[in-house]
Amino acid sequence: MKIVMAIIKPFKLDDVRDALTGVGVHGMTVTEVKGYGRQKGHTEIYRGAEYAVSFLPKIKIEVAVASSQVDMIVETIAAAAKTGQIGDGKIFVLGLDNALRIRTGETDAAAL
Amino acid sequence: MTLKTLLHAAKGGFGGLAATALLAGPAFAQAPAPALSEGNTAWMIMSTVLVLLMIVPGLALFYGGLVRSKNMLSVLTQVLAVASLTMIIWIIYGYSLAFTAGNAFIGGFSKMFLAGVTHETVNDGGSIPEYVFLAFQMTFAAITPALIIGGLVERTKFSAILLFMLLWVTFVYYPLAHMVWHADGYLMKLGALDFAGGTVVHINAGIAALVGAIMVGKRIGYGKDLMSPHSMTLTFVGGALLWIGWFGFNAGSALTAGPVAALALVNTLVATAAAALGWLAVEWAAKGKPSMLGTVSGVIAGLVAITPAAGLVGPIGAIVLGAFGSVVAYFFCTTVKNALGYDDSLDVFGIHGVAGIVGSIGTGIFVAPVLGGVGVEDYSMMAQVWKQVVAVVIAIVWCGIGSAILFKIVDLIVGLRVTVEREREGLDLSEHGERAYNM
Numbered sequence: 001m002k003i004v005m006a007i008i009k010p011f012k013l014d015d016v017r018d019a020l021t022g023v024g025v026h027g028m029t030v031t032e033v034k035g036y037g038r039q040k041g042h043t044e045i046y047r048g049a050e051y052a053v054s055f056l057p058k059i060k061i062e063v064a065v066a067s068s069q070v071d072m073i074v075e076t077i078a079a080a081a082k083t084g085q086i087g088d089g090k091i092f093v094l095g096l097d098n099a100l101r102i103r104t105g106e107t108d109a110a111a112l
Numbered sequence: 113m114t115l116k117t118l119l120h121a122a123k124g125g126f127g128g129l130a131a132t133a134l135l136a137g138p139a140f141a142q143a144p145a146p147a148l149s150e151g152n153t154a155w156m157i158m159s160t161v162l163v164l165l166m167i168v169p170g171l172a173l174f175y176g177g178l179v180r181s182k183n184m185l186s187v188l189t190q191v192l193a194v195a196s197l198t199m200i201i202w203i204i205y206g207y208s209l210a211f212t213a214g215n216a217f218i219g220g221f222s223k224m225f226l227a228g229v230t231h232e233t234v235n236d237g238g239s240i241p242e243y244v245f246l247a248f249q250m251t252f253a254a255i256t257p258a259l260i261i262g263g264l265v266e267r268t269k270f271s272a273i274l275l276f277m278l279l280w281v282t283f284v285y286y287p288l289a290h291m292v293w294h295a296d297g298y299l300m301k302l303g304a305l306d307f308a309g310g311t312v313v314h315i316n317a318g319i320a321a322l323v324g325a326i327m328v329g330k331r332i333g334y335g336k337d338l339m340s341p342h343s344m345t346l347t348f349v350g351g352a353l354l355w356i357g358w359f360g361f362n363a364g365s366a367l368t369a370g371p372v373a374a375l376a377l378v379n380t381l382v383a384t385a386a387a388a389l390g391w392l393a394v395e396w397a398a399k400g401k402p403s404m405l406g407t408v409s410g411v412i413a414g415l416v417a418i419t420p421a422a423g424l425v426g427p428i429g430a431i432v433l434g435a436f437g438s439v440v441a442y443f444f445c446t447t448v449k450n451a452l453g454y455d456d457s458l459d460v461f462g463i464h465g466v467a468g469i470v471g472s473i474g475t476g477i478f479v480a481p482v483l484g485g486v487g488v489e490d491y492s493m494m495a496q497v498w499k500q501v502v503a504v505v506i507a508i509v510w511c512g513i514g515s516a517i518l519f520k521i522v523d524l525i526v527g528l529r530v531t532v533e534r535e536r537e538g539l540d541l542s543e544h545g546e547r548a549y550n551m
Contacts, residue, residue, distance in 0.1 A: 044340055046178075046405055047459060048446035051338050 001096040001108065002070045006061045007035065007089040008081040013059050019080035020063065023072060031060045039087030058089060064096055064112050149239040155369035156244045162360025163251035167195045167258055170357050174350030174412075175262050178458050181342040182538025183266045184548035190261045190270065194277045195254040201281060202250045209286040211249065216298035218287045236295070237367055248364060253289070256313045257281055262458030263321025267331050267535050268528055270543045276522045280320060284514040288312050288507060304503035305479060305488065305496070307376070308365035310420025310472040311507040318465020319508055322456055323515040328528045330455035332535050344404055351408035355384060358415045362422035375486070376422035380415065383434030387414020387467075390435035391442050398446075406442075413441040413463050417471035424475055426484025433474045437467035469504055476500035 008016060013030065020028065034055035041054035065073050074091055082088055101111040172191040176184050198206070208223035223229060226246070235245035257277040264273060291297040292306050299306070306312060331339070341347060362380045366372035391410025396402040417437025418430050425433065445462035456462060476497035479485035488496065522528060529535070534542035541547055 045399055045401070045403065046340055047409060047462075048450050049339065051340055053338070 001099060001112065002065055002067055003094040003096050004061075004063045004065060004070065004073055004077065004091065005094060006063075006077045006081065006091045007033070007058050008061065008077075009083065009087060009089060010057055010059045012081045012083070012088075013061075016061060016077055016080045019076050020073065023076050025063055025065065025073060027063070029062045031062075033058050033060045037087070037090070056087070064099060066109060066112060147239070148234055148241065149368070152239045152368045152370075153241060153244055155373065156240050156248055156364060156367065159360035159364025160244065160248045160251055162357045162364065163248070163255060164357075166354050166357030166361065167251070167255045168192055170350050170353035171255065171258055172350065173346045174354060175265065175458055177343040177345065177347030177350060178262075178341040179265050180339060180538070181549055182540055182547075184342065184540060185544055185546055186270070186539035187261065187265055189544055190265075190273050191258045193270075193274060194258050194261065197274060198254045198257050198277060198281050199250055201278065202246075202253050206253055206281060206286055207246045207249065209282075210253070210289040211246070211294055213294075213296055214290070216296060216301065217291055219290050219294060235367070239368060245367070248367075249289075252309060252313060252361075253281060253285060256285055256309075256317050259313070259317035259460055259464055260320045260324060262460040263325040263456045264328055265457050266539065267530060268324075268328050269526060269530050270539075271526045272522050272528045275526055276324075276518055279518045279521065280515065283518065284320065284511050285312070285316065288316055288510060291506070292503070299503045299506065302499055302502060303488070303496075304499045305424055305475050306420045306472065306503065307423045307475070308362045308419045310416070310468045310475070311503050314416045314419060314464040314468030315472065315504060315507045316511045318461040318463075318468055319511040320515040321460030322454065322465060323512055324519055325454050325456040325461070327516065327519045327523070330453075331457065332532060334455045335453075341405070348404060348408055351411055355411055355415060358384075358419075362415075362419060366423050372423040375426075378427050379418050379422050379425065379430035382427050383418035383421075383430035384411050384414040385434075386431040387411060387417065387434035387438035390414075390438035394439050394442050409441070409445070409459070409463060410438045413438040413467040416441075416464050416467035417474070419468070420472045421475040421478060424486055425478035426486075429478030429484050433471060433478055436474070437470040440470050441467045469508075472504050473497060473500045 006016070010032075017028070035058055036054050036056055039056060041052055041056060044051045044053055061077070063073065070093055074093065077091055098108065099111040100107050168191065172188045175191065176187045179187055203226060205221065205224050207226065208221055209219045212219040212222045214220040229242050229246065231241060231243060233242040234240065235242050257280055260277070260280070261273065289312050291299045292304070292312050294300060299311070304311075333339070359377060359380055363373040363376040366376055388407050388410040391413065392402045392407045395406040414434035414437060417433050418425075421430065421433055441459075441463045444466045445459045449456060449459070449462055476499065477483065477493060479488060479496065480491065480493055481487040519528065530539065530542060538547075
């Protein structure tokens with residue numbers, strides 16, 4: 001089992017969700033986060049005060065999947081989240097040791 | 113303000129009003145008492161409530177939106193508490209010190225606790241109940257100290273703010289109001305014009321805020337940390353309420369519901385609109401983007417600039433005055449403040465002080481009948497501008513020295529600043545024990 005963690009542009013969330021639903025992923029966790037990469041930040045000006053805002057709002061998606069599905073899901077997210085502009089985000093794949101569905105007590109693959 | 117009304121009404125072609133004002137003036141006290149006007153009274157009650165609207169919620173929201181969310185409630189509490197405190201002091205001795213006979217610089221104590229004022233006494237002009245007059249003036253004495261808060265936010269002790277404002281209205285505001293608006297006042301006798309409070313309210317508050325900003329010191333992280341306003345939406349709402357309430361401030365300063373109020377009404381619209389466009393245009397050209405905060409700052413600068421001139425200049429003069437005041441204020445808020453490095457956090461000096469100075473001196477120019485103004489007796493532009501400059505300098509010196517001494521006294525008694533830990537935590541929690549937003 002793996003965790004696929006994707007940092008994407010906020011307005012791409014619906015596209016990514018639809019694409020993942022289309023390939024049979026029926027659950028995910030979404031967090032509003034801030035960060036920066038090559039996109040850097042921008043400048044805000046309030047009267048005379050100029051502020052460099054280095055952290056931009058992004059969306060972090062986490063999906064737990066079976067190891068066999070990882071490549072397909074990474075490709076699906078990448079295709080749906082891509083605009084070709086700087087700041088599209090990144091996808092990380094992490095190992096996942098155990099899983100448990102709290103309601104039924106099912107574990108591992110059955111719990112995904 | 114009766115003498116002033118008399119002065120420009122006599123020259124201004126308002127025949128009917130001039131006759132009324134002459135009868136009503138203090139110099140003609142032996143003339144038959146003029147009738148109390150229910151129309152004037154109704155307008156002045158309305159104006160009083162409009163100026164209160166400027167303070168709460170107008171100024172409170174305008175300032176509150178500009179600070180970080182951890183200090184929102186401290187600003188709202190400071191504005192509300194300072195206004196309430198100065199209203200009570202006004203009844204105890206403020207009205208008496210500002211508006212009874214004394215010397216050229218301060219009134220007496222004859223109307224302490226409103227002694228001698230009843231529901232049947234009338235104001236000097238004689239057309240409204242004295243209670244309405246003193247209530248209207250009370251709101252001016254309450255908003256002026258509340259304006260100063262903008263230079264002190266996010267780091268000053270609540271107790272220091274209350275103590276300073278108590279001393280400041282006593283030793284700075286009441287004398288200046290007496291000098292400018294009482295018939296015996298030094299600047300009134302000099303012939304300096306201040307229709308609705310360019311010197312008394314705006315230069316006064318702007319200078320006190322500048323002195324305070326320097327003496328309290330910069331906020332921790334000023335110029336390094338992100339200190340962007342936490343709610344530009346509330347700032348817009350507050351700014352809009354200030355504009356609306358300002359019709360009571362300016363048109364109400366006519367003290368009558370007549371032609372002078374009509375002129376002030378039009379000027380309070382067009383000077384402000386011109387100032388909004390002025391700030392927007394210069395910011396767009398200089399910074400590349402026209403901002404909401406810039407436009408609403410222009411609104412306030414225009415309102416300040418037209419305040420001393422509202423019932424004295426024509427609408428075209430008002431447009432020029434508003435736009436010019438706004439552009440000069442923009443320059444101070446964006447360039448001068450950064451160059452000198454003082455932390456006048458919400459630009460009280462940059463907007464109220466600077467536009468107040470432009471408006472007060474500009475009044476001497478645009479009051480000229482040839483420029484569409486109502487004129488004053490024996491008008492000469494050079495002489496009038498000189499009188500305006502003298503009034504501005506006296507206001508700056510009186511307020512600057514007075515405020516510096518009072519801030520020092522408050523620092524010795526209770527201390528001006530909260531501790532570093534409390535400032536970092538935010539004044540809402542550390543000073544007031546509550547937070548603005550629980551989400």
